[in-house]
Amino acid sequence: MTDILSLPPELLSRILDYVPGRDLPNVCISCKTLREVVYVDSIWQRKCKQEYNFKSIEGWNVNYRTLYSKVLRRYGDLVGFWRRDFQYYGGLLQIKYDKGCIKGLEVLAPASSRVDRPLRKKDMFTISMTSSETVQIVSVHNFPEEDDSEEGKDVQRPCLLHVEQDETKGRVLEYKVTDKNYILHVEDLNNQSVLRRWLYEELESDQNAGLYLNCFLRRCVAYMTSRHEYRWSPLELPSKDRVNVPIQPGLFKGTYSAHGIEILSLDYNDDLTEVTVTKITGDPNVPATKVSVYANLTSPLVLTIEQQESLDTLGAVPEHHVTEQSGPAVRQPFRIPEHFSDRDISDIPKFCIFRCRAKGQIAGHGFKNPSFSDAHFVVFDEWKFGMVWLDLMAFSMYIRVDETDLKD
Numbered sequence: 320m321t322d323i324l325s326l327p328p329e330l331l332s333r334i335l336d337y338v339p340g341r342d343l344p345n346v347c348i349s350c351k352t353l354r355e356v357v358y359v360d361s362i363w364q365r366k367c368k369q370e371y372n373f374k375s376i377e378g379w380n381v382n383y384r385t386l387y388s389k390v391l392r393r394y395g396d397l398v399g400f401w402r403r404d405f406q407y408y409g410g411l412l413q414i415k416y417d418k419g420c421i422k423g424l425e426v427l428a429p430a431s432s433r434v435d436r437p438l439r440k441k442d443m444f445t446i447s448m449t450s451s452e453t454v455q456i457v458s459v460h461n462f463p464e465e466d467d468s469e470e471g472k473d474v475q476r477p478c479l480l481h482v483e484q485d486e487t488k489g490r491v492l493e494y495k496v497t498d499k500n501y502i503l504h505v506e507d508l509n510n511q512s513v514l515r516r517w518l519y520e521e522l523e524s525d526q527n528a529g530l531y532l533n534c535f536l537r538r539c540v541a542y543m544t545s546r547h548e549y550r551w552s553p554l555e556l557p558s559k560d561r562v563n564v565p566i567q568p569g570l571f572k573g574t575y576s577a578h579g580i581e582i583l584s585l586d587y588n589d590d591l592t593e594v595t596v597t598k599i600t601g602d603p604n605v606p607a608t609k610v611s612v613y614a615n616l617t618s619p620l621v622l623t624i625e626q627q628e629s630l631d632t633l634g635a636v637p638e639h640h641v642t643e644q645s646g647p648a649v650r651q652p653f654r655i656p657e658h659f660s661d662r663d664i665s666d667i668p669k670f671c672i673f674r675c676r677a678k679g680q681i682a683g684h685g686f687k688n689p690s691f692s693d694a695h696f697v698v699f700d701e702w703k704f705g706m707v708w709l710d711l712m713a714f715s716m717y718i719r720v721d722e723t724d725l726k727d
Contacts, residue, residue, distance in 0.1 A: 340366035363387050371395035378419025394446050401551035409600045409607020412551050420447040428580040430521055434572050437724045456480050458496045488552050496547040503543050534577045557586035565673035565698040570720035578602035592617050604682050614677035614696035624652040660713045673698040
C-alpha cells in the first residue's frame with residue numbers, strides 16, 4: 320500500500336481540499352511533510368473561496384492563510400443581508416467584501432416620495448487588518464454629517480461588533496459605537512443643524528414635504544438617538560426563477576402615504592398559489608416584519624376599463640368574477656378609479672398583466688387594532704406591481720430593487 324506521505328505535494332494539497340479549513344492547523348502538527356503542504360497559500364486561497372466565497376485578496380496586504388484564520392473564520396459568515404431590529408422602523412444591512420476590508424452598509428429607501436429612485440447606501444463599518452496583522456473594526460457611519468467640516472470626510476470611530484445567539488431570534492449581530500461624543504440624546508436634537516441635515520437628506524426638496532414632515536420628524540428622533548447601537552437578524556432573500564407566477568420574488572420599494580417609501584420582500588408559498596409581501600422597513604402603523612399584502616392567485620380578475628371607473632363599479636364586480644386564462648399573463652386595461660389617491664405617482668401604467676383580489680394590512684398608531692382591508696393586487700410587469708386599496712380609496716406602487724444597486 321502506498322504511503323500517503325509519498326504522494327506529490329500537489330496531490331496532497333488536493334486531498335486537503337476535503338479537510339475543513341478550521342481543521343488544517345491540526346493537520347500541521349501531525350508531521351513536517353503535511354505542515355509544509357498546509358503552508359502553501361494556494362490551499363488557503365481555495366478554502367477562502369469554498370467556505371466563504373471570498374475571491375480576491377487585493378488590498379488586504381496579507382496572505383490567504385492569515386486572512387482565513389484571523390478574519391474569515393470570525394467574520395466571513397456575516398456576509399449577506401441582515402434585518403434591523405429597531406422599534407417600528409426596522410432596517411436593512413448589507414455586509415460584503417470590498418477592497419481590503421469587509422464592509423457593512425446601511426441600505427435605505429429612496430428619499431421622499433420618488434419610488435422610482437434607487438436605494439441609498441451608507442457605509443457603517445469596516446473590518447480590516449492593520450500593518451501588524453491585527454483585526455481592526457471601525458465605524459465609518461456619518462449620517463447625517465453634523466457640520467460642513469465633516470462632509471465628504473472619512474470619519475472613523477472605534478466600535479464593537481459581535482454575534483450572539485438569541486433563544487427566539489437565532490443569530491443576532493450587535494454593533495455599538497463606543498465614542499461617547501457620537502451618542503445623541505433627545506435634548507441634543509435641539510441642535511437644529513442636525514435635524515435640518517437629516518430632513519434635507521430624507522426629503523430632498525420634495526414638493527410634498529409637508530405631507531411627510533411629522534412622520535419623518537418622529538422617525539428622525541428614533542433614528543438619531545439610536546445611531547450608536549444597532550441589532551440585526553439574518554435576512555434570507557427570496558429565490559427567483561419561479562415557474563408560472565405573475566411576478567418573480569425579490570425586494571421591492573413601495574409607497575406608504577405619509578410614511579414615505581418602504582422596503583419589502585415579495586415571495587410565494589410552496590405551491591405558488593399565494594403571494595405575501597412582508598415589510599423589511601416599516602412604520603408606527605404597520606411595523607417592519609409584518610405582512611403588508613396577501614393575495615390568493617387562484618382567482619384572477621380580468622376587468623374592463625368601465626369596471627374600474629369608481630369604487631362603486633369595482634364593488635359591483637361579482638365576488639367570484641373569474642375569467643378563464645391560460646397562464647398568469649393576460650394583458651388588460653388599468654386605471655385608477657375616480658376619487659382614489661395615487662400619491663402623485665408618475666407614469667402609472669395603462670395596462671397590467673395580472674389582477675386578483677387581495678388583502679392589505681392596516682392598523683392604528685402603535686400597530687393597534689390591525690386588520691386586513693380589501694384590495695386588488697395588480698402586476699404590471701416584472702419590475703412593477705400595485706395595490707388598489709378599496710377601503711382606503713388609494714393606490715400604491717411597488718418597484719423592484721435593481722440587483723445591480725446591491726452589487727455595486
